[in-house]
Amino acid sequence: MYCVQCGVELQKGVEKCPLCGLRVYHPDLREQPEALPYPRRAEEETVSHGGLLFIVSVLFIIPLLVCLLVDEHLNGRIGWSGVVAFSLLAAYLIICLPLWFRRPNPVIFFPIDVLAALGLCLYLCLAGGGRWFLPFAFPVGGAVLLIVEAVIVLLRYAVGEQRHRALFVIGGAVIAVGGLCVLIEFLLKVSFGIAMRWWSLYPLTVLTLLGLALIVIGACRPLRESLHKKFFI
Secondary structure, X not given: OEOOOOOOEOOOOOOEOOOOOOEOOOOOOOOOOOOOOOOOHHHHOOOOOHHHHHHHHHHHHHHHHHHHHHHHHHHOOOOHHHHHHHHHHHHHHHHOHHHHOOOOOHHHHXXXXXXXXXXXXXXXXXXXXXXXXXXXXXXXXXXXXXXXXXXXXXXXXXXXXXXXXXXXXXXXXXXXXXHHHHHHHHHHHHHHOOOOOOOOHHHHHHHXXXXXXXXXHHHOHHHHHHHHHHHOO
């Protein structure tokens, strides 16, 4: 018996050609079903991360309580331990809370992350006796929430199978980020009295041109196909 591809003589019973690797077909032998490397029921089993998440939660709670007790014992009040407590709480909400769910929805959890960060900023502002939360942190955090949440919602529910629509969403978001830079510079002047040097116009110009380029690519099908052929995008 010889290999049909390279012609080398084959020994009886071999499954593949030793020279070219072509699988040998034996018409007189019936193929046996291949044994699975794992039981079929293993595909249906789900791994529970509840125990691990419980341990991680305890690891967050222990330093929080220790800091509060030590601060209360040494200073007779909650001072620096409050910063640690709010920081740990914000980190837990951002990192660990989505892991408790099998399929966390970013539309729901991103606002929670922003609110956790804003809560930490509010505590720092009140603890330090500052007045920068409402005129600066709150509008900046709200603008970031609106931009990112709009992108997530549109990419998740409006794009669908027409992927070129994502270019419109991303292009608009890039332009909005440029506008956010202008807002931040203006709020720095209002909140902290920092003189406006209009540095925000540079990122605004660059990001606007980039966003418009993405929108043009999304609207022009021949351009999209040309870029896809040349750069595989």
